[in-house]
Amino acid sequence: IARHGFGMKVLGHQRRLERLPPEAQPARLDELLSQSDFVVLACPLTPQTRHLVNRKTISGMKPSAWLINIGRGAVVQEEALIEALRTKRIAGAMLDVYEHYRLEPGHPLFGLDNVILTPHLAAVTKESRARASVAAADEMLRILRGERPRNLVNPETYRRELT
Numbered sequence: 323i324a325r326h327g328f329g330m331k332v333l334g335h336q337r338r339l340e341r342l343p344p345e346a347q348p349a350r351l352d353e354l355l356s357q358s359d360f361v362v363l364a365c366p367l368t369p370q371t372r373h374l375v376n377r378k379t380i381s382g383m384k385p386s387a388w389l390i391n392i393g394r395g396a397v398v399q400e401e402a403l404i405e406a407l408r409t410k411r412i413a414g415a416m417l418d419v420y421e422h423y424r425l426e427p428g429h430p431l432f433g434l435d436n437v438i439l440t441p442h443l444a445a446v447t448k449e450s451r452a453r454a455s456v457a458a459a460d461e462m463l464r465i466l467r468g469e470r471p472r473n474l475v476n477p478e479t480y481r482r483e484l485t
Contacts, residue, residue, distance in 0.1 A: 333358060336365070355382045360390060367394035377402040380411060388414045392444050395419040404430045407437060418444035 333354045334346030342348055351374075355361060361383065365371050375389065376399040383389070389412060391398050400421035406412050414436035431437050461471050474480050 337370075351379070352382055355379055355387075356384065358387055359384065360388050363389070363391045363397050364393045365397055367396050371397050373397070373399040375399065375403065377405070380406045383412050385410070385412060387412050388416060390416040392418045395421045395423070400431075404434070407434050410436070414438070416440075418442055 332346045333349040334342040335349055335351050335354045336342060339348045349357070361375075363375065365374070371394070374397050375391075380389075380402055389398070389403065395417075398417075398421060403415060407415060408430075416438040417431070418440045419442055420431075425431060425439070431439060457473070461473060464471055470480065
């Protein structure tokens with residue numbers, strides 16, 4: 323098995339395994355959870371992913387594991403995660419998103435020493451902002467030239483209606 327950055331073995335799980343990056347070894351979710359030191363969630367929130375990480379899935383994680391959520395907050399059942407963190411069932415969590423926005427003062431996550439919280443900005447860098455700005459300008463120019471936009475959210479509903 324190939325090893326990547328920091329000598330890590332990279333496991334991956336997603337709905338379409340053929341789309342995993344080449345450095346990731348495909349794994350079932352239960353395999354990934356039981357073997358991983360760091361579990362990174364970067365999935366969308368859908369009916370299938372809501373509370374994907376819950377009491378049952380957390381119980382299958384290594385006690386030394388860290389859960390990192392940079393996707394959508396409700397992918398993690400927050401109550402189950404807080405319980406696991408309080409009891410040290412898992413080592414810790416790094417959360418950029420939360421099941422319920424905003425975290426109110428006194429929220430249980432604030433009092434845990436094995437949690438790192440960020441304000442939904444983990445992916446924001448000067449470079450990513452610059453790329454996003456250029457991409458948005460490019461899309462606007464395409465539309466003004468009468469061309470089809472490249473990054474349509476719902477391409478099946480696209481109609482040209484500019485006068």
